[in-house]
Amino acid sequence: MLLSGNLGSGKTTLVQGLGYSLDIGEPISSPTFTLVNEYLEGRIPLYHVDLYRLEPCQVGSLELETYWDGEETAHGVVVIEWAERMMEYPKESIHLTLSHRLGGGRQATVTASTEPQIALLEKVVGDGLLVDEV
Secondary structure, three states, X not given: OEEEEOOOXXXXXXXXXXXXXXXXXXXXXXXXXXXXXXXXXXXOOXXXXXXXXXXXXXXXXXXXXXXXXXXXXXXXXXXXXXXXXXXXXXXXXXXXXXXXXXXXXXXEEEEEOOHHHHHHHHHHHHOOOOOXXX
């Protein structure tokens, strides 16, 4: 999952909620200085990446593809904050852009890169699990 949005738009809060739903017991914080936090004790692993302090040309050296290709790490959920700093996105991804609403609250714009992700999003939205306000 790729997350974009201004400071304070709710990116880390969304990841904390995701961690809670995955039964991750330890507190989830933004990996702003460590760049990647790995939470392996939940129902499935959660890899939380924060690119805030990097320039786009520096992101490639992190070799983030190792988190979604499953060859060096266990398959899990990969969430990348400040994804707009990536020069190349995974072939299959869900992108959420979070923003503040003028009257208060937040809004999420969701896009998906492939048909399976689009079908999943339609199912989730149809079931009322994903709403306009985050």
